Amino acid sequence: MRESEILYPSLSLSQYIKYYWVLKTDEIEPVRIQTIPSGCVHLVFHRGDNLNIQSKGLQPKNFIRGQFSVYGSLASKGNIDMIAIIFHPLGLTPFIQCPMSDLYNRYIDIEDLEDIELNHLKNAISSESNVQTCIEFIELFLMKRLIDIDYNHKRVQNSISQIINQPQIEVNTLAESACLGYRQFKRIFTNHVGMSPKEYYRVVRFQRVLYLLQNNPEIEIADLTYSCGFYDPSHLVKDFKEFSGCSPTQYLSSHSPYSTFFSEDCRLNVITSNRFA
The missing domain is CATH 2.60.120 (Jelly Rolls)
Structure with a gap:
């Protein structure tokens, strides 16, 4: 059971x-x-x-x-x-x-x-x-x-919101928005989030791919590429393989795509198929 x-x-x-x-x-x-x-x-x-x-x-x-x-x-x-x-x-x-x-x-x-x-x-x-x-x-x-969050926490929180809402945003733009130099912003972001802003941006972009595939498995690769902020389809496939171990086509053949990052209902259909996303 x-x-x-x-x-x-x-x-x-x-x-x-x-x-x-x-x-x-x-x-x-x-x-x-x-x-x-x-x-x-x-x-x-x-x-x-x-x-x-x-x-x-x-x-x-x-x-x-x-x-x-x-x-x-x-x-x-x-x-x-x-x-x-x-x-x-x-x-x-x-x-x-x-x-x-x-x-x-x-x-x-x-x-x-x-x-x-x-x-x-x-x-x-x-x-x-x-x-x-x-x-x-x-x-x-x-x-x-529970304590009051500091100003750097709020800066990083705002940066994450920008990453979520702007699939093609640059790290330099995030640093400028936080009123910080690039190196200082990278250090503060990494300490608060756990990985560099560039890498975190890539993870969120990958989760966005999963979310779009979850809601529309038949979506064309070109539309997926554009919607998620990749340069071209080969760039998308490269990142997808790095984070999942297989291409989007291979993934769809054996998995039900699900994004824990973007999904609001938290259905976790991954449980019934022995997968955790």
């Missing part, structure tokens, strides 16, 4: 958290999940077995998954009991002390952060069977840490 549920945060935390994803399964058949760059940071608590990262061993029991620029594969023997917090692009920044750049392409064990309160939260979740109570623990923990 496999159970998947999406829960939404309280209004006070909705600008930081996209949703909570709860996944439970006791199936004997192995569960395989493809991971691709999502543009979001995840905080994950395993109450069942850890997932196995292809060629790298087991995930930590409880961890933060930073911004990723590479695709990968996870596997489980089927005993999954997991609560994942999917944050908005800057959502985790106000709640932990380390720069987001330290999490780049990494799964960071909660214990390695030496955060006493976060470890208390981990222990509380591992010993509580009721999911809703666990969500209450998480929200109480985050609300206690």
Whole structure:
């Protein structure tokens, strides 16, 4: 049996958290999940077995998954009991002390952060069977840490909005809009988001491709190229292969495209087909 549920945060935390994803399964058949760059940071608590990262061993029991620029594969023997917090692009920044750049392409064990309160939260979740109570623990923990965001946070937030709304924007334009020099802007953006503005722009553009394919699988490659801000179709295919491991045509033949970044309904149809986008 496999159970998947999406829960939404309280209004006070909705600008930081996209949703909570709860996944439970006791199936004997192995569960395989493809991971691709999502543009979001995840905080994950395993109450069942850890997932196995292809060629790298087991995930930590409880961890933060930073911004990723590479695709990968996870596997489980089927005993999954997991609560994942999917944050908005800057959502985790106000709640932990380390720069987001330290999490780049990494799964960071909660214990390695030496955060006493976060470890208390981990222990509380591992010993509580009721999911809703666990969500209450998480929200109480985050609300206690909620502080006023600084001006650089607002600058980066505005830059992300421009990246989302202007598919062909240049990094120099983002820096000028933030009233910062290029190098200073790059440093501030990377520390807050977890990857450079140029790379993050590429991830968001890739997620836009997924979103358009999700809503119109028959879209012409030329229209997809223009709508997502690529120079030409070969440029789109190159980026798509880098982030997913295959071309858009190959991807469509074996996947149901879904963008966790742009989709508002959070259907997560990826669960039923053992994929995580």
